Each structure stands twice: as structure tokens, then as C-alpha cells.
Amino acid sequence: MSPRILIADDDPVQRRLLEAQVQRFGYVTETVDNGAAALARVKAQGQAQGQGHGHAPLDLLILDLAMPDIDGLGVLKTLRKExxxxxAIVQTANGSIETVIAAMRAGAADFVVKPVGTERLQVSIKNALRADALEDEIRRMNRHAAGALSFKDLIAGSEAMERVIRLGERAAKSTIPILLEGESGVGKEVIARAIQGLSDRRGKPFITVNCGALPEPLVESILFGHEKGAFTGANERHVGKFVEANGGTLFLDEIGELPLETQVKLLRALQEGEVDPIGAKRPVKVDIRLISATNRNLIEQVKRGRFREDLYYRLNVFPIHVPALRARREDITELARTFATRFAAEEGKPLRGLTPETEALLCAYDWPGNVRQLENAVFRAVVLADGDELTVTEFPQIAAHVHGFDICVPPAPLPVALQPARETEFVPVELRDPHVLRLLDDEGEILPLERLEAEIIRFSLIHYRGQMSAMARKLGIGRSTLYRKLKEYGLQQGAEGDPLGLSDPMAGLLNRAGAAA
Structure with a gap:
């Protein structure tokens, strides 16, 4: 889902022009003609979120400072106060230092002067969205660490996940045992943490146990504890996970992997509210909220004699099925953006987001490993990225499995560079290895610098997939110089502002390169 931007400007002509610009960047827009309407829209969004329906959430405001009744500064101050x-990005015809300082103190993320250039506006929007996403991720991590994660912190805009949230919110209000069902990697533990964050056990211990990773001889000791000297190697007392979770929540992941002998003791612990540590003289009372999870069909396990039927009905009181990522594709883009923001901060990379084609690629893939696979794929892409956006090039394994997105990456041979559309044509130099540049012509003579420069620029067009900012930065020249050389070497086609002649900044270039090959 593309970010939604609200534009507030009392000038109808400026408002329409700005709306057209923002829509060309790929964002969803809404417009209002005064500050009071902007405040009402933001407040309506907050009320709708509390009720679970209503207006779509806004990701960014673009405010004109000079508006009747409530101006842009008034909107910012009210939003901060409440x-x-x-x-928010503010814009005005007055670019004085005093105005800029006042806007920033009121909480503006950036300040632009009318008429704002297309590139300046796009960079401002990307920076504001990136900074906001990073702040959201920091707040989410803090709430996660404090045991106060809630369903509002989840990225779940799809209808399938809305049902999960509705069930989770109802279950959180009681102490009923919950069974989370779903494929591995769909986010069952995050759902469990959100349930605790909404319950009266918020901030209390949340203990996670992966039952499939427990060594079978130590399962009972790890879960229920043991006394010192209870068995060989028991050199000190261990309280066990049930006691650690006392007063909070115990999350038993992959519960279908528990041995049958342990299942008997688990059933007794749930029924009696107490555990028997190995070697203890008396049971220990515990007060826990149990949430179980499985990626197996437990009723089939019961039929095969691998899971106790009485324990199954004890656990399966309030089942919640968490859908696979391919069943909630609406969430993929926002999840990918969130992961990219976090990993870019961790890796110290100035990434502003993903290209539209990259988002289309990720949404087209089925993700058999679900959210965990998406997270790892984005992490790898961030590490590989050289530009300020993640492109299809950074997801070669994913692109190879999606029709229409297959790409060639080094060390595979690259396509022949574009033929220059000039009266004085250059002989194209084919780069079979991106680390080798041909210096001699067919007669063994040194190639002129002009031809070498043209070839380097052609190669960079393909390598950076038409991203002008990345090309100029890596080539060490200004953007105006780059545009001039593109025109000079016959690489500039199409209307002004679209140097490659593409509505999609990559497709035409690569198709032409492929045709030349």
C-alpha cells in the first residue's frame, strides 16, 4: 500500500499542481483547502483507529503556512499539543530564516519554498517518511522490550489480519488459553506479545519456549525446573520456565513437538495451576497465561497418537489462525519498508525506501518462508545496496522466481550497451565483465576518451537502473552534467523531466539494451 499524503493549501491552482506532482511519485493523495479541515482529517483518523474502522491512516502532511483561520503553524502546534x-512538510513563498525556525520548532519535518522543484519535493517526502518510519520502529522496539507491544504496533492492513486482530483483542480481555495456528514464520510470537500487551498482564514476564528445540532428556527440567542434586549434573537449582513466567505469559511455540511423557505433566500443570520440579518435595503454585503455537495440524497428530487428545482440547479453547504472507499481500510492501528502515539504520546506509518495481516484485512472490523470509531478504538487499533505494537488482533470488522480473547480475555477461542516436556514431563497447573495460578498438588503437566515457555512462544506466542521483554520485559529477552528457551521447529520449523516455524508469532502458544485445 502506497503512503497516503494529505495536502492542505487554500490556493486551488497550487493545490492541484502539488497533488499532481505527489501522485507522479506514486503516493496516494488527499486534499483540503484550509488548516481546520486538515486538523479534522487527522483527528478523524485517530478516532477511527481506536474503533478499528474509518479513515485510512495518513503517512504525511504537506501544509501551506499561509492559510485563513488556522495556518500551517497553527496546525502543527495543535497536533503536537494533542x-x-x-x-509534516511545510511550504511557503516566504523563505526567511525566522519562518524556517518557527516551522521547525512547531514540529515540521522539512521546509520548502514555493515554487518547489520536483526533485526537491520528492527528496523531502522520502526523507520525512523515512525518518517517521525509523521513529515508529524505535517506539515499537521499546514497547517490545517493555512487554507493552499492542496490536496497533503490528503491520496488518489486510482483511485476513484484521480478523486475527479482532480475535486477539477479544481473547486478551480474559485468561482463556489461546492456540495460534499457522505456517512457520507468519509472526505467531508477535501476535502472542500483542495479546499480552493488551491484557492486564501488560509489562509482566513474557517467556518463550520453542518446544521443537528442547533436548528430549531435558524437556521436563527446562519447563518445570529441578532441585540441586536431583540428577547427575544438577549442580544448582533451576526454577523452570513455568515459574519464570509466574504472573505473566508463557508462550509455548511448536507445542506439537513435545514428547508424550511431557504432555502428561503439562496437562496436570494447566489443570492444577502448579508444577512439580524434579527432586522437589512439594509442588509450586504458578499463575500464568498460556499461549501455544503450532505449524502442524494437531488434530491429525491426535489421530496418529502423537499428541494427547485431552491436552489438545485443553489447549484448543480459543484457536486463532494466522494466515500465510501470500494470503495477505497488502501487508508485504509496508513490512518491507519497515524492515528496510530498521536495517538501513543498523547498517548505517542512507536508504529512503524501495522503488515501485521492487515493491511490485515483492508483492508478486509467494514467500514460502513468510514474514521471516521477507525480513531476511530485505536485510540482504540493504547490505548489497549502493544507491538510496532498494531495486530489483538487490533481490536476484526473488526475481528469478517471478515471471517478468528475471534479471542478470554479475558475473553473468551484461547486455550490449545502447546504440547512440547521433550523426557521429560510436562503436558500442560490449562489457562482458563489469570489472573489465575494453581500451583498444578492432585495429588495436587506443579508444578515444569520449567513447570510453560514453560506455561508462551507458553501463551505469543499466547498473543503477536509471537512478540519476545514484549515477551522478558514483560517477563523481553533478546531475546537470550527467543530463548534458546523456543528451550529448544520444541517451536522452522522451519528454523533458523523463530523460530515458520511460514512465517506468527501468523497463524501456533495459528492453532497449536487451534488443541491442
Whole structure:
């Protein structure tokens, strides 16, 4: 889902022009003609979120400072005072230092002067969205560490996940045992943490046990504890996971992997509210909220005699099925953006997001490993990225499995560079290895610098997939110089502002390169 931007400007002509610009960047827009309407829209969004329906959430505001009744500064001050967290870019015809300082103190993320250039506006929007996403991720991590994660912190805009959230919110209000069902990697533990964050056990211990990773001889000791000297190697007392979770929540992941002998003791612990540590003289009372999870069909396990039927019915009181990522494709883009923001911060990379084609690729893939696979794929892409956006090039394994997105990456041979459309044509130099540049012509003579420069620029067009900012930065020249050389070497086609002649900044270039090959 593309970010939604609200534009507030009392000038109808400026408002329409700005709306057209923002829509060309690929964002969803809404417009209002005064500050009061902007405030009402933001407040309506907050009320709708509390009720679970209503207006789609806004990701960014673009405010004109000079508006009747409530101006842009008034909107910013009101939003800050009432606790609404929506990043805002302000624009005005007055670019004085005093005006800029006042806007920033009021909480603006950036300041632009009318008429704002297309590139300046796009960079400002990307930076504001990136900074807001990073702040959201930091707040989410803090709540996760404090045991206060809630369903509002989850990225779950799809209808399938809305049902999960509705069930989770109802279950959180009681102590009923919950069984989370779903494929591995769909986020069952995150759902469990959100349930605790909404319950009266918020902030209390949340203990996770992966039952499939427990050594069978130590399962009972790990879960229920043991006394010192209870068996060989028991050199000190161990309280066990049940006691660790006392007063909070115990999350038993992959519960279908528990041995049958342990299942008997688990059933007794749930029924009696107490555990028997190995070697203890008396049972220990525990007060826990149990949430179990499985990626198996437990009723089939019961039929095969691998899971106790009485324990199954004890656990399966309130089942919640968490859908696979391929069943909630609406969430993929936002998840990928969130992961990219976090990993870019961790890796110290100035990434602003993903290209539209990359988002289309990720949404087209089936993700058999679900959210965990997506997270790892984005992490790898961030490490590989050289530009300020993640492109299809950074997801070669994913692109190879999606029709229409297959790409060639080094060390595979690259396509022949574009033929220059000039009266004085250059002989194209084919780069069979990106680390080797041909210096001699067919007669054994040194190639002129002009031809070498043209070839380097052609190669960079393909390598950076038409991203002008990345090309100029890596080539060590200004953007104006790059545009001039593109025109000079016959690589500039199409209307002004679209140097490659592409509505998609990659497709035409690569198709032409492929045709030349």
C-alpha cells in the first residue's frame, strides 16, 4: 500500500499542481483547502483507529503556512499539543530564516519554498517518511522490550489480519488459553506479545519456549525446573520456565513437538495451576497465561497418537489462525519498508525506501518462508545496496522466481550497451565483465576518451537502473552534467523531466539494451 499524503493549501491552482506532482511519485493523495479541515482529517483518523474502522491512516502532511483561520503553524502546534504523530512538510513563498525556525520548532519535518522543484519535493517526502518510519520502529522496539507491544504496533492492513486482530483483542480481555495456528514464520510470537500487551498482564514476564528445540532428556527440567542434586549434573537449582513466567505469559511455540511423557505433566500443570520440579518435595503454585503455537495440524497428530487428545482440547479453547504472507499481500510492501528502515539504520546506509518495481516484485512472490523470509531478504538487499533505494537488482533470488522480473547480475555477461542516436556514431563497447573495460578498438588503437566515457555512462544506466542521483554520485559529477552528457551521447529520449523516455524508469532502458544485445 502506497503512503497516503494529505495536502492542505487554500490556493486551488497550487493545490492541484502539488497533488499532481505527489501522485507522479506514486503516493496516494488527499486534499483540503484550509488548516481546520486538515486538523479534522487527522483527528478523524485517530478516532477511527481506536474503533478499528474509518479513515485510512495518513503517512504525511504537506501544509501551506499561509492559510485563513488556522495556518500551517497553527496546525502543527495543535497536533503536537494533542499528541498526534504525523510528520509534516511545510511550504511557503516566504523563505526567511525566522519562518524556517518557527516551522521547525512547531514540529515540521522539512521546509520548502514555493515554487518547489520536483526533485526537491520528492527528496523531502522520502526523507520525512523515512525518518517517521525509523521513529515508529524505535517506539515499537521499546514497547517490545517493555512487554507493552499492542496490536496497533503490528503491520496488518489486510482483511485476513484484521480478523486475527479482532480475535486477539477479544481473547486478551480474559485468561482463556489461546492456540495460534499457522505456517512457520507468519509472526505467531508477535501476535502472542500483542495479546499480552493488551491484557492486564501488560509489562509482566513474557517467556518463550520453542518446544521443537528442547533436548528430549531435558524437556521436563527446562519447563518445570529441578532441585540441586536431583540428577547427575544438577549442580544448582533451576526454577523452570513455568515459574519464570509466574504472573505473566508463557508462550509455548511448536507445542506439537513435545514428547508424550511431557504432555502428561503439562496437562496436570494447566489443570492444577502448579508444577512439580524434579527432586522437589512439594509442588509450586504458578499463575500464568498460556499461549501455544503450532505449524502442524494437531488434530491429525491426535489421530496418529502423537499428541494427547485431552491436552489438545485443553489447549484448543480459543484457536486463532494466522494466515500465510501470500494470503495477505497488502501487508508485504509496508513490512518491507519497515524492515528496510530498521536495517538501513543498523547498517548505517542512507536508504529512503524501495522503488515501485521492487515493491511490485515483492508483492508478486509467494514467500514460502513468510514474514521471516521477507525480513531476511530485505536485510540482504540493504547490505548489497549502493544507491538510496532498494531495486530489483538487490533481490536476484526473488526475481528469478517471478515471471517478468528475471534479471542478470554479475558475473553473468551484461547486455550490449545502447546504440547512440547521433550523426557521429560510436562503436558500442560490449562489457562482458563489469570489472573489465575494453581500451583498444578492432585495429588495436587506443579508444578515444569520449567513447570510453560514453560506455561508462551507458553501463551505469543499466547498473543503477536509471537512478540519476545514484549515477551522478558514483560517477563523481553533478546531475546537470550527467543530463548534458546523456543528451550529448544520444541517451536522452522522451519528454523533458523523463530523460530515458520511460514512465517506468527501468523497463524501456533495459528492453532497449536487451534488443541491442
Amino acid at each position: 499528541g498526534y504523530r504525523v510528520p
